[in-house]
Amino acid sequence: MHLRGAKAFKDIANFQDYHGLPEFRNAVAEFMGRVRGGRVKFDPNRIVMGGGATGANELLMFCLADPGDAFLIPTPYYPAFDRDLRWRTGVQLLPITCNSSNNFKITVEALEEAYKSATEANINVKGLIITNPSNPLGTILDKDTLKKLVTFVTQKNIHLVCDEIYSATIFRPPGFVSIAEVVQEVDRCNLDLIHIVYSLSKDLGLPGFRVGIMYSYNDQVVSCGRKMSSFGLVSSQTQHLLASMLSDEDFVGRFLGESSKRLAKRYTIFTEGLKQVGISCLNANAGLFYWMDLRPLLKEPTFEAEMALWRGIINDVKLNASPGSSFHCTEPGWFRVCFANMDDLTMETALQRIRTFVDQKKGGEVMPVKNKRWQKNLRLSFSAQIYDDGVMSPHKSPHSPMPHSPLVRARN
Amino acid sequence: MHLRGAKAFKDIANFQDYHGLPEFRNAVAEFMGRVRGGRVKFDPNRIVMGGGATGANELLMFCLADPGDAFLIPTPYYPAFDRDLRWRTGVQLLPITCNSSNNFKITVEALEEAYKSATEANINVKGLIITNPSNPLGTILDKDTLKKLVTFVTQKNIHLVCDEIYSATIFRPPGFVSIAEVVQEVDRCNLDLIHIVYSLSKDLGLPGFRVGIMYSYNDQVVSCGRKMSSFGLVSSQTQHLLASMLSDEDFVGRFLGESSKRLAKRYTIFTEGLKQVGISCLNANAGLFYWMDLRPLLKEPTFEAEMALWRGIINDVKLNASPGSSFHCTEPGWFRVCFANMDDLTMETALQRIRTFVDQKKGGEVMPVKNKRWQKNLRLSFSAQIYDDGVMSPHKSPHSPMPHSPLVRARN
Numbered sequence: 001m002h003l004r005g006a007k008a009f010k011d012i013a014n015f016q017d018y019h020g021l022p023e024f025r026n027a028v029a030e031f032m033g034r035v036r037g038g039r040v041k042f043d044p045n046r047i048v049m050g051g052g053a054t055g056a057n058e059l060l061m062f063c064l065a066d067p068g069d070a071f072l073i074p075t076p077y078y079p080a081f082d083r084d085l086r087w088r089t090g091v092q093l094l095p096i097t098c099n100s101s102n103n104f105k106i107t108v109e110a111l112e113e114a115y116k117s118a119t120e121a122n123i124n125v126k127g128l129i130i131t132n133p134s135n136p137l138g139t140i141l142d143k144d145t146l147k148k149l150v151t152f153v154t155q156k157n158i159h160l161v162c163d164e165i166y167s168a169t170i171f172r173p174p175g176f177v178s179i180a181e182v183v184q185e186v187d188r189c190n191l192d193l194i195h196i197v198y199s200l201s202k203d204l205g206l207p208g209f210r211v212g213i214m215y216s217y218n219d220q221v222v223s224c225g226r227k228m229s230s231f232g233l234v235s236s237q238t239q240h241l242l243a244s245m246l247s248d249e250d251f252v253g254r255f256l257g258e259s260s261k262r263l264a265k266r267y268t269i270f271t272e273g274l275k276q277v278g279i280s281c282l283n284a285n286a287g288l289f290y291w292m293d294l295r296p297l298l299k300e301p302t303f304e305a306e307m308a309l310w311r312g313i314i315n316d317v318k319l320n321a322s323p324g325s326s327f328h329c330t331e332p333g334w335f336r337v338c339f340a341n342m343d344d345l346t347m348e349t350a351l352q353r354i355r356t357f358v359d360q361k362k363g364g365e366v367m368p369v370k371n372k373r374w375q376k377n378l379r380l381s382f383s384a385q386i387y388d389d390g391v392m393s394p395h396k397s398p399h400s401p402m403p404h405s406p407l408v409r410a411r412n
Numbered sequence: 413m414h415l416r417g418a419k420a421f422k423d424i425a426n427f428q429d430y431h432g433l434p435e436f437r438n439a440v441a442e443f444m445g446r447v448r449g450g451r452v453k454f455d456p457n458r459i460v461m462g463g464g465a466t467g468a469n470e471l472l473m474f475c476l477a478d479p480g481d482a483f484l485i486p487t488p489y490y491p492a493f494d495r496d497l498r499w500r501t502g503v504q505l506l507p508i509t510c511n512s513s514n515n516f517k518i519t520v521e522a523l524e525e526a527y528k529s530a531t532e533a534n535i536n537v538k539g540l541i542i543t544n545p546s547n548p549l550g551t552i553l554d555k556d557t558l559k560k561l562v563t564f565v566t567q568k569n570i571h572l573v574c575d576e577i578y579s580a581t582i583f584r585p586p587g588f589v590s591i592a593e594v595v596q597e598v599d600r601c602n603l604d605l606i607h608i609v610y611s612l613s614k615d616l617g618l619p620g621f622r623v624g625i626m627y628s629y630n631d632q633v634v635s636c637g638r639k640m641s642s643f644g645l646v647s648s649q650t651q652h653l654l655a656s657m658l659s660d661e662d663f664v665g666r667f668l669g670e671s672s673k674r675l676a677k678r679y680t681i682f683t684e685g686l687k688q689v690g691i692s693c694l695n696a697n698a699g700l701f702y703w704m705d706l707r708p709l710l711k712e713p714t715f716e717a718e719m720a721l722w723r724g725i726i727n728d729v730k731l732n733a734s735p736g737s738s739f740h741c742t743e744p745g746w747f748r749v750c751f752a753n754m755d756d757l758t759m760e761t762a763l764q765r766i767r768t769f770v771d772q773k774k775g776g777e778v779m780p781v782k783n784k785r786w787q788k789n790l791r792l793s794f795s796a797q798i799y800d801d802g803v804m805s806p807h808k809s810p811h812s813p814m815p816h817s818p819l820v821r822a823r824n
Contacts, residue, residue, distance in 0.1 A: 208425050209425060230495075238647040
């Protein structure tokens with residue numbers, strides 16, 4: 001390493017400012033604005049680092065709530081929130097029930113109902129959490145809904161936490177609307193109540209780098225979060241790399257375009273392929289997964305039947321599609337299927353297996369997968385936390401199923 | 413980037429296993445053994461990642477204690493423990509009083525006394541925390557003391573948390589003795605009670621990389637800590653770099669030798685320079701700082717006088733030496749001086765300033781530093797958390813002094 005390199009290395013390795021490298025913060029703020037079509041600007045000084053979205057989410061809970069306080073959250077929701085948001089903070093999550101009758105949209109009625117139940121039970125509701133785009137639905141919230149949510153939290157004077165970690169995975173219209181845009185348009189919006197969680201794990205495919213961001217419009221939350229960020233700062237080496245990567249506007253543009261194109265292609269192949277065997281999915285336009293409707297395959301409309309079906313898929317087909325119950329879905333029969341983190345051959349194989357499974361299931365019994373080569377190359381990866389998930393709460397039995405790994409993962 | 417590079421990058425960026433890259437875990441275990449003279453072996457499977465020692469320490473508290481539980485800790489101790497160990501966990505720290513009469517050594521009497529007071533107050537004592545080498549003392553614990561501590565925790569059936577993050581900063585005899593060696597020699601030692609916190613921030617000078625390690629002999633703690641490590645995993649990019657760096661045995665050997673030599677030189681220059689103006693320090697052989705005895709300069713033996721002296725040093729001499737009160741020292745007049753994180757010119761200047769200050773103080777009034785160039789180049793860095801510290805607890809007034817930044821830090 002020549003001297004300039006050594007000097008630069010020393011500066012980076014020694015850097016430990018809770019604010020982060022200025023070039024990193026600026027690049028992330030710039031990137032967040034770009035992903036939102038340049039319609040909003042983000043202030044680099046409001047960017048607080050957390051250890052992945054996992055750490056950023058927890059940090060926000062520690063800032064906003066005391067043990068016993070609650071946040072409302074629409075179902076179905078990301079299973080690891082039960083760990084990330086509750087485990088060490090003592091915070092409760094209270095479901096807002098959404099269902100397929102209106103494509104799992106959040107209604108003000110359901111919201112008011114959940115809030116009322118909580119207050120009647122003497123629970124201190126501190127806020128509302130939304131994921132937009134939604135994991136597991138793959139859908140986005142429209143501007144009208146977002147405005148209603150902002151109005152709701154303003155009226156109740158509770159916080160709104162917007163997890164937007166999939167904001168750059170939109171692969172077809174309509175375009176993404178960030179809460180950052182909506183707050184500019186809502187009258188008397190109390191910005192002190194609005195907080196965004198972001199990450200580069202999904203949007204840039206860098207989960208290993210542990211880049212989580214808490215962005216708050218509330219000065220006190222920024223200040224408190226900054227002090228707590230010492231528990232999950234981003235490696236300065238990684239800050240340095242990303243500052244350089246993200247400041248290459250041409251690269252970022254090509255990456256986002258290519259990523260969106262590939263996701264659209266995968267989504268179309270999968271959903272079309274399933275449609276041919278009579279399986280439909282929730283109409284989606286974002287995310288690295290889709291929400292598959294296997295209700296026609298249930299023996300009866302119960303969660304026991306859903307788990308039986310899930311075990312059948314696991315054991316006989318050697319694929320893992322996460323059952324809706326693990327996302328707190330209130331209707332049995334929905335499954336989340338990750339389609340992004342595999343190569344084309346793996347995807348084709350997985351799709352073919354699902355099709356065969358569905359065909360056999362409809363015709364009667366299922367033939368277990370026999371092909372040895374498949375079993376070897378497409379074996380399930382219970383331990384892989386490639387794109388997210390892997391709930392490992394201590395409250396769960398070690399023998400409980402861990403249904404949150406990607407659909408399938410090829411190992412070479 | 414050629415194709416092999418791209419493939420390797422993808423694998424690393426996607427890697428998100430809570431166990432860490434095997435080559436990283438192996439290299440860290442190997443390094444920890446080497447720093448301890450090869451007298452003990454560390455099991456890579458017991459290495460749990462945390463976000464710096466800060467995150468690793470907190471993680472251990474979450475694993476071992478419930479809110480309200482307490483840990484005993486000898487004074488003086490690292491001020492940020494008040495944040496790292498207590499802030500989000502609800503754990504209490506109960507001081508074990510050590511003082512200069514025996515060079516701040518931990519005695520069994522003081523230990524028993526602290527334990528007795530706690531149990532009488534109905535406090536649930538969960539363990540004992542030691543830093544070895546000590547921050548702020550720069551001293552190490554001898555084997556006999558360590559054995560007594562192990563016997564003590566075994567008898568009381570409480571945990572022993574050994575923070576050994578300065579283990580590679582020994583710069584002169586006697587050599588370092590790790591708790592890992594001692595537990596092999598104590599009869600009926602209950603290994604389930606023994607836990608080590610490690611980091612590469614001090615020993616390799618890489619605070620920016622946020623590498624914290626929790627190493628436990630207790631399987632349940634390893635398992636629980638591993639699940640929690642999602643809040644502070646080490647960036648896979650950094651794991652990859654360090655695996656490569658640490659597996660270069662020749663480099664590691666030269667680094668450790670050179671580092672030790674330079675620390676010894678700094679320590680000698682500083683302590684000899686101070687001795688000439690009648691100021692002594694606690695006899696030390698480790699760490700990046702020394703414990704300076706300014707009791708002769710106090711107007712009276714009170715903490716008010718200590719703070720007055722500290723303000724004098726800050727305002728007139730433009731240097732920051734951390735007052736003992738911030739380390740919960742029970743005797744006024746001690747100051748921690750960091751001597752490692754500055755270039756030679758800065759160090760010479762700092763030493764000269766202290767000498768001048770002491771001379772003037774003894775002779776009467778102090779002349780404030782007038783030299784503009786000094787003021788510019790050697791200005792205090794309240795915000796720099798270069799080697800550690802920077803307590804920013806929310807419980808502190810924003811106007812309270814933050815006496816934990818390094819002695820002086822040059823900016824170019």
